[in-house]
Amino acid sequence: MTEMLNGSDFGGILVHNFSEKILEQVVHFHVMKLNEGFFLWVGSAPALSNLAVSMSSKYDSMPLSTLVMGDPSNTAANSLAQRLAKRTKKQVFVSYSLPMTDSSLGLLVENRIKKELELHPENF
Amino acid sequence: MAEPIIKSRQAQKEVNGISTEVVCTQFSNYIFVVLTQYGKIGTLISVTPDSRSNDISTPTFSTKVLLGKDEPLTHVCAKNLATFVSLEAGNRPVLLGLALKDSSIDTIQEIKEIIKSCKVW
Numbered sequence: 001m002t003e004m005l006n007g008s009d010f011g012g013i014l015v016h017n018f019s020e021k022i023l024e025q026v027v028h029f030h031v032m033k034l035n036e037g038f039f040l041w042v043g044s045a046p047a048l049s050n051l052a053v054s055m056s057s058k059y060d061s062m063p064l065s066t067l068v069m070g071d072p073s074n075t076a077a078n079s080l081a082q083r084l085a086k087r088t089k090k091q092v093f094v095s096y097s098l099p100m101t102d103s104s105l106g107l108l109v110e111n112r113i114k115k116e117l118e119l120h121p122e123n124f
Numbered sequence: 125m126a127e128p129i130i131k132s133r134q135a136q137k138e139v140n141g142i143s144t145e146v147v148c149t150q151f152s153n154y155i156f157v158v159l160t161q162y163g164k165i166g167t168l169i170s171v172t173p174d175s176r177s178n179d180i181s182t183p184t185f186s187t188k189v190l191l192g193k194d195e196p197l198t199h200v201c202a203k204n205l206a207t208f209v210s211l212e213a214g215n216r217p218v219l220l221g222l223a224l225k226d227s228s229i230d231t232i233q234e235i236k237e238i239i240k241s242c243k244v245w
Contacts, residue, residue: 049153091164093165
């Protein structure tokens with residue numbers, strides 16, 4: 001199924017999973033590629049604890065981002081969605097369901113996502 | 125590679141001449157269902173069972189539009205499509221991404237059948 005939708009070449013929704021041991025714990029990644037956007041879930045247990053949405057705006061160099069589900073005091077999902085939207089120029093949904101105890105974990109997790117974006121851009 | 129901890133199933137079918145995609149993803153606290161005729165998540169709606177005071181009556185559900193246009197038809201479609209999922213998944217809330225070109229009752233019924241074929245719960 002290849003269809004021209006809004007001028008882009010979209011071949012259907014694609015689901016992609018990967019995982020990585022980071023700081024002694026296995027972190028799981030689940031990506032759902034959509035038409036001009038993707039959904040990314042990051043977590044160590046299969047819970048959906050928050051959801052942020054981000055997309056670029058022509059009025060601002062930083063993409064707009066908002067939390068649609070979860071605790072607003074936890075900014076991890078929001079800021080990750082914003083940075084991924086900036087990088088990919090796509091609409092990005094992010095659920096960051098890892099405990100917020102270690103700040104260096106967040107950095108390593110983000111680097112792992114960037115690596116996947118470079119290795120497999122077709123999955124995003 | 126080991127089995128992913130997030131289980132999902134997807135299907136694609138023509139409904140009333142429109143290519144329709146369904147992806148169901150299981151989380152421990154939510155079932156995430158994407159129903160799209162645009163390839164996008166579209167309107168995000170949470171469908172949550174109300175706390176039950178007794179088990180005799182059928183549970184009622186609350187719908188909330190988290191992202192997108194909040195119009196009555198969205199709530200009707202969301203309840204119609206997601207109630208059975210929540211009931212079958214042990215009263216788990218359903219997060220629904222809805223992007224339909226056609227919201228006719230026949231289409232909704234057909235889409236429900238596709239959701240049943242993507243049962244992850």
